[in-house]
Amino acid sequence: MPAWRAILQGLGPQRLALKVGAPVLALAIALAITMVLLRLTGADPFSSITAMVEYGTEPNSIVDILNRSTRYYLSAIAVAIGFRMALFNIGVDGQYRMAAMLAAALGGAIALPAPFGQLLVIVAAMLIGGLWASIAGILRVTRGVSEVISTIMLNAIATGIIAYLLNDKRLAEVRPGSNNVATPPIPESGRVGELNGVLSAIGIDLPGRLYGLLPLAIVIGVVYYVVLNRTRFGFDLRISGLSPTAAQASGVSSGRMIVITMVLSGMVAGLVGMPELLGASYEYSLNFPAGLGFTGITIALLGRNHPLGIAFAALLFSFLDQSSDVLQEVDVPKEIVGVMQGVVVLTVVIVYELVRRWEIRLQQRAVAAELARETS
Template identity: 80%
Template structure:
C-alpha cells in the first residue's frame, strides 16, 4: 500500500516542442510556396493552369462553339438568300470582294471603333446583370453637349481635345446615374428607366438643336448643326502614323482608335484583376452574398451605371473629333442598340467584342453591294439577327454541356475519395486489431 503522505510520482517527462522560427513570422521572409522550396515543383504558368482546368473537352468546346455558331449562321443565311431568289454563293462573294477593298477596310475599322465602344459600355452593365438600354441616349446627349462646348471654347491642343472628351464622359455618366439612383432608391427597373431616358434625351436634343438656341444653319445648307470645333480641338487621323510602316490608305482612320483599344484593356483589367471588378461580379450574381461580405450592392449598381455611361460618352468622340467636327441631324444614331448585340455576340469579353464589332461593321459596309446582285440590303439585318441568335443558342448548349461535364468530374472525384477512405479505414482497423491482440497476449 502507498502512504498517502508520500509525494505523487512525477509525470513522465515529455519532449519540449520545437521553438518556432521567429524569422518566419515576417511574411516577407516566410516561404510557404512548395514551388520555391528545394526540390519542389516548378510554378505553373497561368495560361497552362487555365488550360488544365478546362481540360481537353472544355477547351474544344470553347474554341469550337464560336466556329460552329458562325458556320450554322452562314448556312442559314445562304438558305435565306436562296429563298429570296438570289445566288447565295455569288452574293457572299460580292460582299467579300467589296469588303476587302482599301476604302471599305477604312470604313469597316471606323465603324468597328464606334461599335466596340458601345459594346463595352453595355458589357459593363451586363457584368453586373444590368441591362443599360440607355447607352444610345447617353452617347448622343454626351456628343451633343461636347460638340456645343468644343465649338464655343478655343483651347490649344491637347487641352481642347481633352476638354471635349472629359465633358462627354461626364454627361454620359451623369445621365446613366439617374437610372442607377432610381433603381436603388425607388426600385425602378433600369430597363424601363433607360428607355424613358432615351426618349427624354432625343426630345432634349431636338429642342436644343435649333438655330435659335444652340445650333446654327450655315449659308447654302439646310442642315442644322452646332458650331464647328476649331482646328486645335480636332484629332487627326492615323494615316500619318500608318504611312511610316508603308501602309497608305485612301481614307482616314479615326485618330481615336487607340482610345478604344485602351478602353478595352482597362475594362478587362478592372473586371478580372481588381477588387472592384470582383465586387461588381459578385453583386450581380448574388446581392445578398455581396452584402454579407461587406459589399454594398446598391452602391455597386450606381457605380456600374455611372461607369457604363462614362464609356458611352466616348462612343461619339471618334466621329465628332475626327470627321464631322459638329453635331448635326446626320450624326450617327442607333449605335447603342448595335452595342447590345455586339456585346452579346462577343460574350462581354474585350477580344470577343472586337471580333464581333468587325463582323457587324463588315456586314453593314457590304450591305449596299447586295443591291447590285438584286438582293435587298435589308437582308443584312436578318443576317445579323441570325448570327446573334445562333451564337446565343450554341453558347447556351455549350454552357449546359460544360456543367454536365463538371458534375461528372466532381462525382468521379468524390467516388475515388470514398474508395480511398474505405481502403484507409480498413488498413487502420486491421493494424489496430493486430496491436490489440499482441497487447493481450503479453
C-alpha cells in the same frame, strides 16, 4: 486541393475546345442558314457571299469597317459593363447622343490649344454620359425602378432635349445655303487627326481617313478587362450582380455598386460619338449617327462581354453593314443583311447555351469520377 486542381486540368483542353469551337460552329450554322435564305429570295448564295467578301476586303471598305467598328466597340463595352453586374443599360443610345451634342457645343464655343481642346471635349462627353446614366442608377436604388424602363424613358427624354437645344436660337446655328442645323464647328486645335500619317511611317498606306481615336477604343477595352477581372473593385462589382445578399454580407453595398456601374457605363457611352465628332464631322447635326447604342447591345451579347469577343463581333457587324452596299449589284435586297445579323445573334445565343450546358455536364462527370476514386 490537388484533387480539384487535377479536375481543372482535366477540363482545361475540353473547355478550351468548347470556347473556340462554339463561335466557329455558330457562325458556320449562321452562314448555312443565310445561304438558304438567299436561295429562297431567288439569289445565288455563293455569288452573293463572294461579292460581299470581295467588296468588304477592299482597302476603302477596310477603312470604313475599322471606323465603324470603333464606334460599335465602345458602345458594346458600355453595355457590357452593365451586363457584368446584371444591369441592362438600354440607354447607351441616349447617353452618347446627349454627350456628343453638349460636348460639341462646348468644344465649338471654347477654343483651347492642343491637346487641351481634345481633352476638353472628351472629358466633357464622359462626364455628361456618366451623369445622364446615373439617373437610372439612382432611381433603381432609391425607388426600385428597373433600369430597363428608366433608360428607355431617358432615351426619349434625351431625344427631346437634343431637339430643343439643337436650334439656332440656342446651341446651334444654321449652315449657310442649307437647312442643316448644327453646333458651331470645333476648331482645328480641338480635332483629332487621322492615323494615316502614323501608319504611313511604318509602310502602311490607306486610301481613306482612319479615326484617330481607334487607339482609345483599344485602351478602353484593356482597362475594362483589367479592372473587372484583376481588381478588388471588379470582383465587388461582379459579385454584387450575382448575389446582392452575398455582397452585402461581405461588406459591399450593392446599391452603391449599382450607381457606380451605371456611371461607368455612361462614361464609356459618352465616348461612342467621339470618333465621329472629333475625327470626321467636327459638329453635332441632325445627320449625326444614331442607333449605335442598340447595336452595342447585340454586339456585347454576341461577344459574351469579353473585350476580344466584342472586338470580333464589332468587326463582323461592321463587315456586314459595309458589304451590304454591294448586294444590290447582284439583285439581292440590301435589307437581307439585317436578317443575316439576326440569324447570327440567334444562332450564337443557342449554341452558347448548349455549350454552357455541356460544360456543366463535363464538370459533373469529372467531379463524380474524382469522388469515386477517393472513396474506392
